[in-house]
Amino acid sequence: MRHIRPRRRSATRFVGQVAAWGVIVGVTASIAAAVAAPRLAGATPYAVLSGSMTPTYGVGALVVTRDVDPATLGVGDVVTYQLRSGEPQTATHRVVAVRQQLDGEREFITQGDANAAADPLPVRPVQIRGEVWYSVPYLGYAHTWLDPGQRGLAITVVAALLFGYAAVMLAGAARDRVRVRRAIV
Numbered sequence: 001m002r003h004i005r006p007r008r009r010s011a012t013r014f015v016g017q018v019a020a021w022g023v024i025v026g027v028t029a030s031i032a033a034a035v036a037a038p039r040l041a042g043a044t045p046y047a048v049l050s051g052s053m054t055p056t057y058g059v060g061a062l063v064v065t066r067d068v069d070p071a072t073l074g075v076g077d078v079v080t081y082q083l084r085s086g087e088p089q090t091a092t093h094r095v096v097a098v099r100q101q102l103d104g105e106r107e108f109i110t111q112g113d114a115n116a117a118a119d120p121l122p123v124r125p126v127q128i129r130g131e132v133w134y135s136v137p138y139l140g141y142a143h144t145w146l147d148p149g150q151r152g153l154a155i156t157v158v159a160a161l162l163f164g165y166a167a168v169m170l171a172g173a174a175r176d177r178v179r180v181r182r183a184i185v
Helices: 011-041 139-147 148-184
Strands: 042-049 061-067 078-082 090-100 106-111 128-136
Touching: 011 148, 042 128, 042 139, 061 078, 061 139, 078 106
Parallel strands: none
Antiparallel strands: 042 061, 061 128, 078 090, 078 128, 090 106
8 A cells, every 4th residue: 555645735726726716706796796686686786877975885886776665765865766757867866855745745855975965856756766775896887888688698607617617626626536546545
């Protein structure tokens, strides 16, 4: 029977593996935050395109909003709303005042955290797309660079690469295990 000394891992290989796992965990967490969690919860991701909410949400952040009953909103809540009712352009700002109109409908006065003054037009409940649930810094850049079809393709490619990496790691571990068994016998 031959005695085999266990191979020592080089520091470079160890650092490489730690870095690879860091990338895998980071990519997986990003996908979960940007795609899986919003889809499962019925929420909607939006990219922050201006600095009006700095430092709370910086340019390039991804804010995820979920549906909210406008009757439950109050001062301090951060909402995403249509700039003009029925149009796709949105903004994400903080509610700084709530007013009651003569017909009983509520309206919200909003303001960006970095802005010196409130927004010029009040926001009607029909314009509210949701209340901010959470945000992920810098992930909004990827959201704006890719259209919805490209996002789906990018997620598929990243998932395939992660599974491929896992398969290579498992195959390498199995190969090493076989070598050790052969050497012992």
